[in-house]
Amino acid sequence: MPHTLASTDAITEAFRERGYIADRSIATAVFLGLQLGRPLLLEGEAGVGKTELAKVLASSLGTRLIRLQCYEGLDVNTAVYEWNYPRQMLEIRLLEARGQADHATAHDIFGAEFLIKRPLLQALEAGSDGEPPVLLIDEIDRADEEFEAYLLEILSDFQVTVPEIGTIKAERPPRVILTSNRTREVHDALKRRCLYHWIDYPSAAKEFEIVQARVPGAPEQLARAVVAFVHRLREADLTKVPGIAETLDWAAALMALGAAELTPELVDETLGVVLKYEEDIRQVRGETVKSYLAEVAAGG
Amino acid sequence: MLPSPLDPAIVPSGPREAIDGHRVLARAVGFGRALRRAGLAVDLSSEIDFARALGIVDIGDRELVRAAGAAVFTRRRDDRPVYDRVFDQYWRRRALKPNLDGPGTEHRPEATAADEGTPQDAPLPGDERSDLPEDRQGMPIPTDGEADEDEIAPDTVTISPDAYSRSETIRHRDFDRMTAQELRDAERLVDLLEPKLELRRTRRYELHRHGRRLASRQMFRRNLATGGEVLEWVWRRPVRRPRPLVVLCDISGSMERHSRLLLRFIQALSASSAVKTESFVFGTRLTRVTRLLKDRNRDRALAKVADAVTDWAGGTRIGESFRDFNHKWARRTLRTSGVVIVVSDGWDRGDPRLVELETARLRRNCHRLVWLNPLAGTPGYQPLAAGMRAAFPYVDDFLAAGTVASLERLGEILAGGRGADPRRGSEAAAHVAPSPDAVRTFEPPVRVTREPRDPFAAQPLDGRAAGTQ
Numbered sequence: 111m112p113h114t115l116a117s118t119d120a121i122t123e124a125f126r127e128r129g130y131i132a133d134r135s136i137a138t139a140v141f142l143g144l145q146l147g148r149p150l151l152l153e154g155e156a157g158v159g160k161t162e163l164a165k166v167l168a169s170s171l172g173t174r175l176i177r178l179q180c181y182e183g184l185d186v187n188t189a190v191y192e193w194n195y196p197r198q199m200l201e202i203r204l205l206e207a208r209g210q211a212d213h214a215t216a217h218d219i220f221g222a223e224f225l226i227k228r229p230l231l232q233a234l235e236a237g238s239d240g241e242p243p244v245l246l247i248d249e250i251d252r253a254d255e256e257f258e259a260y261l262l263e264i265l266s267d268f269q270v271t272v273p274e275i276g277t278i279k280a281e282r283p284p285r286v287i288l289t290s291n292r293t294r295e296v297h298d299a300l301k302r303r304c305l306y307h308w309i310d311y312p313s314a315a316k317e318f319e320i321v322q323a324r325v326p327g328a329p330e331q332l333a334r335a336v337v338a339f340v341h342r343l344r345e346a347d348l349t350k351v352p353g354i355a356e357t358l359d360w361a362a363a364l365m366a367l368g369a370a371e372l373t374p375e376l377v378d379e380t381l382g383v384v385l386k387y388e389e390d391i392r393q394v395r396g397e398t399v400k401s402y403l404a405e406v407a408a409g410g
Numbered sequence: 411m412l413p414s415p416l417d418p419a420i421v422p423s424g425p426r427e428a429i430d431g432h433r434v435l436a437r438a439v440g441f442g443r444a445l446r447r448a449g450l451a452v453d454l455s456s457e458i459d460f461a462r463a464l465g466i467v468d469i470g471d472r473e474l475v476r477a478a479g480a481a482v483f484t485r486r487r488d489d490r491p492v493y494d495r496v497f498d499q500y501w502r503r504r505a506l507k508p509n510l511d512g513p514g515t516e517h518r519p520e521a522t523a524a525d526e527g528t529p530q531d532a533p534l535p536g537d538e539r540s541d542l543p544e545d546r547q548g549m550p551i552p553t554d555g556e557a558d559e560d561e562i563a564p565d566t567v568t569i570s571p572d573a574y575s576r577s578e579t580i581r582h583r584d585f586d587r588m589t590a591q592e593l594r595d596a597e598r599l600v601d602l603l604e605p606k607l608e609l610r611r612t613r614r615y616e617l618h619r620h621g622r623r624l625a626s627r628q629m630f631r632r633n634l635a636t637g638g639e640v641l642e643w644v645w646r647r648p649v650r651r652p653r654p655l656v657v658l659c660d661i662s663g664s665m666e667r668h669s670r671l672l673l674r675f676i677q678a679l680s681a682s683s684a685v686k687t688e689s690f691v692f693g694t695r696l697t698r699v700t701r702l703l704k705d706r707n708r709d710r711a712l713a714k715v716a717d718a719v720t721d722w723a724g725g726t727r728i729g730e731s732f733r734d735f736n737h738k739w740a741r742r743t744l745r746t747s748g749v750v751i752v753v754s755d756g757w758d759r760g761d762p763r764l765v766e767l768e769t770a771r772l773r774r775n776c777h778r779l780v781w782l783n784p785l786a787g788t789p790g791y792q793p794l795a796a797g798m799r800a801a802f803p804y805v806d807d808f809l810a811a812g813t814v815a816s817l818e819r820l821g822e823i824l825a826g827g828r829g830a831d832p833r834r835g836s837e838a839a840a841h842v843a844p845s846p847d848a849v850r851t852f853e854p855p856v857r858v859t860r861e862p863r864d865p866f867a868a869q870p871l872d873g874r875a876a877g878t879q
Contacts (some may be wrong), residue, residue, distance in 0.1 A: 118467065118474065138467060138477035145466050146459055153487065185612025187627065195630030202634070209588040219634070251745075254614065293745040298451065298485065305459075308490060349737065 115144060115170060124170040129323040130162060131316055139307040140167065149265055149286035151250075151301060154309035157353020160289040161248055163309075167287065168244035174236055176230040177246045180253035186260065190270055192226045220274035231270055232362045237282035238383065243282040250300075251293045259296050262272070265303050307370060314341050335372040336361050338406040340384065346394070349387040356384045374400045441479065441500050448496045450489055456482050477499065499726065608749065608778070609650040611646055621647035653749050653777060654686040655715035658735065660754030661719065662693040668784045672753050672811065676702045676769025677711060678725040688743040691719055691733035698739070726757055728797045729764030740775045747777040749818075753811060755785050766800035773804040782811030782820070 115121050116192060125132045132140070140163070143150035152160040168175035198219045205211045205218065227235070233245040250258065264270065265286060269279035288304060290296050312320065314337050321333045325356040328336075336357060344351045352360075360383045371378055375401045385391045394402075438461035446452045463478040476497055484493050617625055625646035633640050657676050661669045673691075680687045680703040688700050697719050705711035744750070750772060758765055771781045783798065785791055787810035793802045802808070809820065 124872070135477035135480065136471060138474055139481035141467070142459075142463050142481050143705060146462055148459070150481075181613070185614070192627070193631070195627065195634075199630065206706075254612065256614065292487075292742055294742060295486070298680050301485040302453065302455070307481055307627055308484075308487045369735075385664075 115141070116273060121170070125163075125166050126323070128166045128169055130159065130166040131312070131314070131319045131323060132163075132328070133316065136163070136307060139305055143287075143305050146305070147283060149288055149304045151288045151296065151304035152309055153290045153306070153381065154293055155200065155311070155351075155353055156291055156353035158309045158311060159354055160309060161246065164244055164246035164248075164287040164289075166283065171244065173243060173287070174240040174243040175246060176233045176236065176243050179248045180257070182249050182252060182254050182353050184253050184257045186227055189232045189257065189260075190264075191205045191227050191272060192228065193220070193274075194224045194226050199240055200225050205309050210306060220400070225272070225275070230264060231278065233284040234264075234268060234270060234278055234280040237280050238283055239398065242280070242282040242284045245286045247286065247288045249291060250288050250296055251290040255297065258300055262300055262303065265300075283360060313343060314338060317354065317357060319339070321357060321361050324358050325365065328365055328369055329359050332364060332369060335406060336364065338409060339372060339377070339402060342402045342406060343384065346398075347394070348385065348390045350385070350390065356386075360384050372403060372406075374403055377403065412667065431461075431465070434464045435724060436462060436741050437461075439497075442483070444496050444500050445483055445493065446491050450483060450492060450496075451485060452483055452779040472501070522556065541639045591767025608653050610747065610777075611648040612651055614649045616649050618645060618647045618706050621645035623647065639707075640648040641753075653747065654688070654743070656739075656743050656748050656750045656776070657687060658696075658731070658750065658752045658754075659689065659691045660693070660726060660728075660752075661691045662753050662757070664726070664757045666751075667752075668811070671710060673715065677708060686748075688739075688748075690735065690739070691715070692726075692728075693719075693728075694727045696731040696734040696751075697741045725759045726754070726797070728754065728756070728758040728801070729760045729762075729768050732768035733764065735769055736771050736775065740772070749778045749780065750776040750778045751782060752799075752801075752805075753782045755783055756781075756793060756795040756801065758800075760794045760797070761823045762800040769801040769804045773806075778806045779804060780807045780809065780820070781805040782809050784811050786810040795796045811817075 115124060115389075118134060121137040121140050122132055122134065125137070139150055140203055142148070152375075164177075165175055175339060201219050201224070202211070214346045229245070232245055236243040248262070250261070268283040269277055269278075271277045283303070288296075295370065298403045315339045317340070321328060321337060322330075340352050340357045340360070360380065363380055364372075364376065365377070367380070378395050381391050381395055381399070385394060413455070425457055427601065435458075439457045441450045442454075442460065444458035460479055460482045463482055464475065467474045467478050469475055476494070479497060480493055484490055485739060615621075615623070615625070623646050624643040628646075629640065629642065629644040632642055632644060657679070659672055659676060661668070661673075665672075676687070676689045680689060680700065688698070689698075690696055690698050699715050699718065702714045702718060703711050705714065769779075782800065783791075783793070786793075786808065793799055793808070811820070
């Protein structure tokens, strides 16, 4: 059921129903984004739930999620719109074959049916019939500066000009979520138009809630041990510490193996689910795993 | 664009009746000003946003107000600690919740309309440090002796603040007073360097008559005019840009004589718009100085660097500094496979195995690793210092540095590899992850050859670099 999301508590509640445990600062940022009509820029390490937040938001609002995955070289043709040239060519040939080519006008081949709408244009148009969609611009740091500059324009006016057709303006602007992994600094001009929130790794208690919400049926003891172990790993000096996504994968993997508790052998065997760098795995496997497990057992 | 708070799906809520909009705005602006003083990039529109936010969240809830302000005012993670500090100061004295403890009993003239909330809390204008719960009980905590901290530079990221602080020699250099001659030298170097930088093919294309790929979109488009008959061929080619540079500059004691010139050089490089430069300095710890060097006033920029760095002319921990870089910055600064320039003499107090491990990792993360060593210009120099020896096998280009004459050669090195195999020399070594516990036997390092006529000339080790142009 779509929610009205009229307060931070309503957002927390709606997200929780969908298995997303949001703390109050995230809920506040989302709430303000909706209320002030501002894009929300989410930054955080990989696997802390940035993309997921957009999905949950769309589902909470009962609206569509339109996603634009960014990459270097992303241009207007793939992000906004493109003319379907092959089809236009065919149309010209057809007109010729029917002997109508002489009477044809530009409108015959630059009509809406020849326009391929890419995510940004879809997002602008989708709001005209009902609820505006959630537009997720994922990993904006992967796009290059040229695209960022273009995005600035769209995010301030929510309109696009197609020379052959005219200006297309969103009647009701989409709710925009941008995410970044900080592989580079997003330009200040773009940041200025957005609300900003840094998503940190959650506390152990919150992460435990997340595991329970996302991996239903995981034995409580196992879930607590997994979370405590992952938290210990995050303090260690690793190339890439595990995110929430890894915690969830690990809990699911251990469940699939029918584990009821963490043993050093089990951790060693499944370490590849949590750590993604060979040197990290080598560093942790064996004695370190044992000592961490002992710490975890002592702490919990 | 005016956003739509009237969105029917989103019904504003919260107790707002009692709050005077004008006052809220004044506080929002005041808070914004306080943040700006602390160094955050706050503009009027974020202040207005904040005032509007105060109208729609429950402002009796301190943490909610904090979160709202954070969403509006911060723009990067590093902003957050500064924000929190200012928030605690500002919203303590001027607690926003109306009539928490009954009507105000005291009105200070300087705190206009903003202090209705906490009557007991009437600190002197300079004394803004006490904690909220204590305020309520009329027991302001005395200032904790950090009052001078207000003028912190939020641009500075000291990465390992607690490491080695005891043994560290904390000294400031007066290198910010550089002679005009030195300045000109540094700029001239960059001018020489710019056109020579190695280019990288980007994923963007431009139309070009001599491109090798068909630009099908543009071709269709142009040929629509002729009814789809292909009369004109359109070509495109990738846009090329200089590779980004990352400079890691050693400022430890042994490098003291060279750091002035080198920093000027890095600064001139950062100021140029042709190439993206990230700069770090390290002694016992790694400090990012990229943003500090962006200051248009060059002397002030260097003065800022001098203030930010606390390990001037102290010891060197190359391994630890590289590890910090690899962990925290490599992904952020080397994404598009940049060129890393390390400026160091390789004198290192730390564990050479760590240096080796981290240099190898650094090498795997970048397109090319250039090491400038001021000592390398000395006749008969061999990289025998423990740190240098450990790092040596992973370095692509090893050059002399420290004098203008030798830096000029850097351009040739950075331009190298165009067309030819860009990864030379130590590629095999760099791709073998050394195991830290294996005892490595070092072959005697290759002797750095010199041209007889130019004592400062930098020479790549394998002697091929100059020939690849």
